[in-house]
Amino acid sequence: MSERPWTQRHLLGIEGLTADAVRHVLDTAEAFYEVSRRPVRKVPTLRGKTVLNLFYEASTRTRTSFELAGKRLSADVVNISVAQSSVSKGESLYDTVKTLEAMRPDVVVLRHEASGAADYVAQRIRASVINAGDGQHEHPTQALLDAFTIRRHKGRLEGLIVTICGDVMHSRVARSNALLLRLFGAEVRVVAPRTLMPVGMETYGVRVFDALEPALEGADVVMVLRIQRERLQGALLPSLREYARTFGVGTRTLARAKPDALVMHPGPMNRGVEISPEVADGPQSAVLEQVEAGVAVRMAVLYLLAAEPGEQVGA
Amino acid sequence: MTASSASDDGGERLLDAEAIARVIRRLAVEIVEQTGGVSRLALVGVRRGGVPLAQRLAAEIERAEGVAVPVGSVDIALYRDDAATALPDPKIGPSEVRFSVDGRDVVIVDDVLQTGRTIRAAIDCLLDYGRPRRVWLAVLCDRGGRELPIAADFVGRVLDLDAGTRVDVVFDGEGAPRVTVRPRVDPRGAGGSR
Numbered sequence: 001m002s003e004r005p006w007t008q009r010h011l012l013g014i015e016g017l018t019a020d021a022v023r024h025v026l027d028t029a030e031a032f033y034e035v036s037r038r039p040v041r042k043v044p045t046l047r048g049k050t051v052l053n054l055f056y057e058a059s060t061r062t063r064t065s066f067e068l069a070g071k072r073l074s075a076d077v078v079n080i081s082v083a084q085s086s087v088s089k090g091e092s093l094y095d096t097v098k099t100l101e102a103m104r105p106d107v108v109v110l111r112h113e114a115s116g117a118a119d120y121v122a123q124r125i126r127a128s129v130i131n132a133g134d135g136q137h138e139h140p141t142q143a144l145l146d147a148f149t150i151r152r153h154k155g156r157l158e159g160l161i162v163t164i165c166g167d168v169m170h171s172r173v174a175r176s177n178a179l180l181l182r183l184f185g186a187e188v189r190v191v192a193p194r195t196l197m198p199v200g201m202e203t204y205g206v207r208v209f210d211a212l213e214p215a216l217e218g219a220d221v222v223m224v225l226r227i228q229r230e231r232l233q234g235a236l237l238p239s240l241r242e243y244a245r246t247f248g249v250g251t252r253t254l255a256r257a258k259p260d261a262l263v264m265h266p267g268p269m270n271r272g273v274e275i276s277p278e279v280a281d282g283p284q285s286a287v288l289e290q291v292e293a294g295v296a297v298r299m300a301v302l303y304l305l306a307a308e309p310g311e312q313v314g315a
Numbered sequence: 316m317t318a319s320s321a322s323d324d325g326g327e328r329l330l331d332a333e334a335i336a337r338v339i340r341r342l343a344v345e346i347v348e349q350t351g352g353v354s355r356l357a358l359v360g361v362r363r364g365g366v367p368l369a370q371r372l373a374a375e376i377e378r379a380e381g382v383a384v385p386v387g388s389v390d391i392a393l394y395r396d397d398a399a400t401a402l403p404d405p406k407i408g409p410s411e412v413r414f415s416v417d418g419r420d421v422v423i424v425d426d427v428l429q430t431g432r433t434i435r436a437a438i439d440c441l442l443d444y445g446r447p448r449r450v451w452l453a454v455l456c457d458r459g460g461r462e463l464p465i466a467a468d469f470v471g472r473v474l475d476l477d478a479g480t481r482v483d484v485v486f487d488g489e490g491a492p493r494v495t496v497r498p499r500v501d502p503r504g505a506g507g508s509r
Contacts, residue, residue: 004402006403030409031392031393033409034409034411038412038444039443039444043394044393044394045393045398046398073393303393303403304403307398307400
């Protein structure tokens with residue numbers, strides 16, 4: 001009873017977490033999932049704590065999800081979209097963080113376009129830091145909410161076949177998910193056009209495919225990634241229509257997966273590009289459940305981090 | 316919350332299975348009598364020790380009255396008054412109240428009443444599910460030591476014990492149901508003081 005599976009001061013990535021720590025977050029999230037379904041969807045747990053949402057990249061759903069999670073825990077939540085404020089005036093990440101630290105936040109949730117930004121801030125601030133996406137590196141709460149959703153449907157993560165399709169190259173979601181699922185011994189397959197597959201993906205212990213249908217064969221879970229148009233400068237893709245034809249997940253291609261395969265997408269979806277509308281709205285789609293799971297998982301993470309401030313300084 | 320490791324070793328037995336069964340039968344009668352019947356009654360156990368007790372009381376009421384009253388559970392971890400300063404609870408269980416509490420007589424059930432802090436938290440949690448007509452409190456043991464103005468409506472046994480002792484209620488676990496008392500070993504132990 002006194003064992004403490006969670007000892008992290010920050011959540012910077014899935015890398016470095018144990019399977020026990022991940023399981024603990026998911027178990028804790030179950031309690032918060034229930035909170036969000038009560039008549040009064042709020043608990044007093046983090047009264048008097050301050051959560052700073054510091055977003056250097058546009059993001060509606062992740063920011064809203066963290067905001068709601070903090071508010072349902074009774075924390076004070078402040079949203080700062082830096083794209084519209086100091087960065088345009090030339091203030092560095094360091095100065096911004098130091099300024100914000102003077103406001104004494106307990107948790108800083110950081111989204112930044114540079115890989116490693118959350119790490120950088122965590123080393124320079126007293127608050128706990130949650131990485132809400134740093135460049136092409138990691139997006140740990142997305143992987144946790146995906147795992148939570150899968151576990152609710154399949155009852156386990158161990159031994160499942162999970163196919164991650166799409167823009168693996170630019171996807172921190174793919175990376176965090178691959179790391180998490182491998183912790184539990186799931187078979188992870190990644191599939192993308194060669195131009196969107198980073199070299200060395202095999203080092204994550206995943207199977208690499210360059211054609212969609214073989215990658216979907218017998219899959220328990222199909223994770224579709226968003227084609228990130230804003231990151232696709234140059235000629236990585238011939239055209240979106242070409243991509244939809246060869247790598248878009250539709251009814252016909254999905255039939256290669258198990259009949260009860262779960263379809264997931266981190267959102268926002270490009271309907272008709274990486275996923276067909278029939279699949280996106282179909283009975284196998286868990287897209288909206290992922291959104292609900294996101295709030296519960298982020299409540300769990302906020303609770304685990306904010307409830308012991310500075311407990312293990314230097315950890 | 317009940318301790319898990321306690322067996323018969325070293326603990327002085329206060330109630331045995333037979334005594335507990337008698338107490339529960341009496342509590343069930345009192346609850347039905349005083350709350351004015353079973354039609355709008357519901358029981359809510361405080362996790363974890365209060366939950367099996369609430370179920371036993373409900374079974375007893377059903378046996379006597381022929382009516383199954385709804386039973387729920389609340390986990391107070393998120394409502395603790397030290398939630399933001401103490402270490403996070405190692406395990407939070409979901410609360411389960413799958414019936415409307417509006418207009419009902421809800422009896423909160425716990426195994427041991429001491430400081431009253433747990434019950435304060437349980438009341439707050441319960442009220443997030445709606446507005447009961449009246450909230451009652453039933454406990455198996457009242458060992459005194461209140462730190463909040465809280466009193467039980469239905470008490471199985473009043474215990475007069477030193478502050479440095481710990482009461483263990485084994486109800487649903489290994490061996491026969493029993494209530495034991497022993498010297499407190501770990502002051503931060505499994506919630507015996509709450």
